[in-house]
Amino acid sequence: MGTIVVSENVTLDGVVQDPTGDEGFALGGWFTHFGGADRDEWSAIEYAEARAAAALLLGRRTYTWFAGRWAARPGDWADRLRELPKYVVASAALDGPDWMNVEVVKGEVVEEVSALKQRVDGEIVVYGSRQLVQSLLAHDLVDELRLTTFPYLLGAGERWFDRIGPATRPLRLVTTRAIGNTLALHTYRPERAA
Template sequence: MGKIVISENVSLDGVIQDPTGKEGFRFAGWFDQMEGKDREAWAGVEYEEALGTEALLLGRRTYEWFVARGWASRSGGWADRLRSLPKYVVSSTLEDLDWNNSTVLKGDVVNEVSKLKRKVDGDIVVYGSGRLVPALMEHDLVDELRLMICPFVLGDGERLFGETSDQKPMRLVDTRTVGDGLVLLTYQPVRDA
């Protein structure tokens, strides 16, 4: 049985919007302000995570972000690993996918992701995907949250989570300092709360 793992870079106040500065957000590029040591440590954690991943689940915009930045042809261990993984893209508009091992999931998201969890054995990691993540949370399809907290308070911007129909209790299962300024928090849902 697959495990849906949300892996996000967020500001200290929970903002996920425009971390690399391509969307026109007034605080765009906040993630790229990270110092060199933190950036290297972050990349190490991301590569480690990719090695333990069995598949990627991406929303359309995040998939297009990866493709536009050359991940389909980059070299190096991390890029090679992502290229080799099966990638499932939730989209009602995409037809042809440019990144190898990519499949479009069309139709009801809850049904398609539930089927994917039964099909894949291991971690199914979700990067970015700001519209997909709330839907997965709302329908209790998330098995783990990995939040890389970046030391910036933005005060404005799209947050990882918006409104939900009910509380979603989570249990902290791990904390890890990354570099000098980052913290990786890992949570799992409390299913019987």
């Protein structure tokens, strides 16, 4: 059985909007302000995560962003992302560059992702995909959250947790890891009733 692992870069105040500044958000681009050893260590962690994944689950816009940057990129990390099965939640055909091993997930998201968890053995990693993640969280389909926090307080912007419903969702901190001198990786799992 598969597990849904949400892996996200997020500011200290929870903003996930426009990390690279491509969307035109006035406070976007916060991801691009780090480099050197911190970026190298972050990249090593992300590559290890991709090597351990069984599949990727992406929203349409995130898929288009990743495919445009990774489909033709050289290197081991890009090769691994190319070879992974990619399930893309989209209501229509995908635009942009083709990326290998892509299946469009249509229909009701909760049912389709629940079925996907039954079919895939291993970690199904979700990058970005704010609206998809909000839906998965609201329906208790996320098995693990990996939040890499960037030391910025933006004070505005879209956050993951703004639209997941009013119910309290207790989480258990599994690990915390410093990444270089500026980043921290926090891993949480939901506390579910036995």
